[in-house]
Amino acid sequence: MVRTYFLLAWTWTRAAAAYPVSFWLMTLLGVVVAGMDVAVILVVFANTTTLAGFSREEVLFLYGAASLSFTLCDLFVSNIDRVSQHIKAGTLDVFLIRPVSAWLQLATDRFTATRAGRVVQAAVVLGYAVTALGLDPGRLWMLPVMLATGVVIFTALWTLGGALQFVLTDAPEVTNAFTYGGQQLTQYPLAIYGRDLVKAVTYVLPLAFVNWQPGLYVLGRDDPFGTPEFTRFLGPVAAPALALLAALAWRQGIRHYRSTGS
Amino acid sequence: MIELDRAGRSFKVRKNVVHAVRDLSFTVSAGEFVGYLGPNGAGKSTTIKMLCGILTPTSGRVRVAGLDPSRRRTALARRIGVVFGQRTTLWWDLPLADSFELIRLLYKVDRAAFRARLDELTATLDLGAFLRTPVRQLSLGQRMRGDLAAALLHAPEVLVLDEPTIGLDVVSKAGIREFLLRLNAEQGTTVLLTTHDLGDIERLCRRVMLIDHGRLAFDGTLEALMATAPGQATIEDVVTRLYTGGARAQQ
Numbered sequence: 001m002v003r004t005y006f007l008l009a010w011t012w013t014r015a016a017a018a019y020p021v022s023f024w025l026m027t028l029l030g031v032v033v034a035g036m037d038v039a040v041i042l043v044v045f046a047n048t049t050t051l052a053g054f055s056r057e058e059v060l061f062l063y064g065a066a067s068l069s070f071t072l073c074d075l076f077v078s079n080i081d082r083v084s085q086h087i088k089a090g091t092l093d094v095f096l097i098r099p100v101s102a103w104l105q106l107a108t109d110r111f112t113a114t115r116a117g118r119v120v121q122a123a124v125v126l127g128y129a130v131t132a133l134g135l136d137p138g139r140l141w142m143l144p145v146m147l148a149t150g151v152v153i154f155t156a157l158w159t160l161g162g163a164l165q166f167v168l169t170d171a172p173e174v175t176n177a178f179t180y181g182g183q184q185l186t187q188y189p190l191a192i193y194g195r196d197l198v199k200a201v202t203y204v205l206p207l208a209f210v211n212w213q214p215g216l217y218v219l220g221r222d223d224p225f226g227t228p229e230f231t232r233f234l235g236p237v238a239a240p241a242l243a244l245l246a247a248l249a250w251r252q253g254i255r256h257y258r259s260t261g262s
Numbered sequence: 263m264i265e266l267d268r269a270g271r272s273f274k275v276r277k278n279v280v281h282a283v284r285d286l287s288f289t290v291s292a293g294e295f296v297g298y299l300g301p302n303g304a305g306k307s308t309t310i311k312m313l314c315g316i317l318t319p320t321s322g323r324v325r326v327a328g329l330d331p332s333r334r335r336t337a338l339a340r341r342i343g344v345v346f347g348q349r350t351t352l353w354w355d356l357p358l359a360d361s362f363e364l365i366r367l368l369y370k371v372d373r374a375a376f377r378a379r380l381d382e383l384t385a386t387l388d389l390g391a392f393l394r395t396p397v398r399q400l401s402l403g404q405r406m407r408g409d410l411a412a413a414l415l416h417a418p419e420v421l422v423l424d425e426p427t428i429g430l431d432v433v434s435k436a437g438i439r440e441f442l443l444r445l446n447a448e449q450g451t452t453v454l455l456t457t458h459d460l461g462d463i464e465r466l467c468r469r470v471m472l473i474d475h476g477r478l479a480f481d482g483t484l485e486a487l488m489a490t491a492p493g494q495a496t497i498e499d500v501v502t503r504l505y506t507g508g509a510r511a512q513q
Contacts, residue, residue: 004367004368007364007367007368008364011353011356011360011364015353015355015356018355090348090349091349093311093316093346093349094346094349094350094351096314096315096316096335097314097315097316097339097342097344097351098336098339098351098368098369099336099337099339099340099368099369099370100336100368101336255318255332256318257316257317257318258273258317259307259308259311259316259317
């Protein structure tokens, strides 16, 4: 499956590389646009020393962790949100007659290697924050767990969004609220938001486990909202649960696919 | 090879339920060459999409090569070849040869078997001149031959063709018909063909099925089809009579 994924991704990359100038410009542009997010954080901290009790490096740490998970998914699975386009164009049929899962084919469809620039940008920010903070080495094991949790959560959200598009064929943008909205939300410490919103993204849509809860553990901080210590470790439970839900929704979507007349 | 037992597919269109196909039963044995006819909107494409697992039937049972298409879609994909005349299954921006190589990897076809098969298809479908051309630059006739080759690289037992000769000139049409006849005769591939071109049916199909309003209206040999209207001289007249007559019977 991984082999098939990279095979398809490589095919699209090769097709895109036929236009090298565009390829490199897009990569560069991706880095610049992503850099704006960091610029905003730096501007905020030019005027204050803490944001909701978090220092500049701590905020960059939370931002970097969420961004790295998000950009990895943006690179590898985000094309799944073009389901509705394929439904409308009638091209989804073609994916369904091949002996490879439709999910895998859609995720790699028009794979855009230029998005790798943003992954690098996020990794650099996270790397800087981890070094600058001088974190407790005994807690760093959580870092890979946290990134994996984030990747699973965003992948599940994209899949859910894709599944939803089988129903909401005419309003695919609705699903962006979960994916891109989730990214926007997790860029900052959740402490800046209201209690109800934070409750919702902890217990309903588990975005809090992308970076916030595990991040508090890595940073050795208490939750300003007072969730108990064990909540920091619930990511590896919440993420697979969401992934299961997404997989079931996806299956239902495919089974209820109506195709187009021809 | 293909079995439908009271298969049906309905769609909800706003508050109404539309039965695209209802209570459809037929069997196609291995090695048959069957023409599947019907007026526009009769349920031909819906049937075909149920056969490849794209659409899940809402009632009844469908089996292709012994598999339930909607549940075992990817397993079935290795044993069935599908060609849509209206849209390509090739990768638009890739040269034809690269599309084929990708299909080899996706279908896990052994390299030597693939080589032999591709050489054979290149010769019989005359693909040599445009193997290196990106699919988007191919003419319709070239693209259709490319699509046919792509559907056959994994040596499927069943080939399902949805209007494969649509928009083709007489020479391209003749070439494709010739190829399909040989494929069926020499390799024993089961072929189900939908078309609006009755010349395809006359040239290729020993058996004809006619669907109208989602139900089977005729199933028999080409001779028996002609015999349904003794006075009519051409297949066009016979089929026109069946299409309009069938519509009248429904009302």
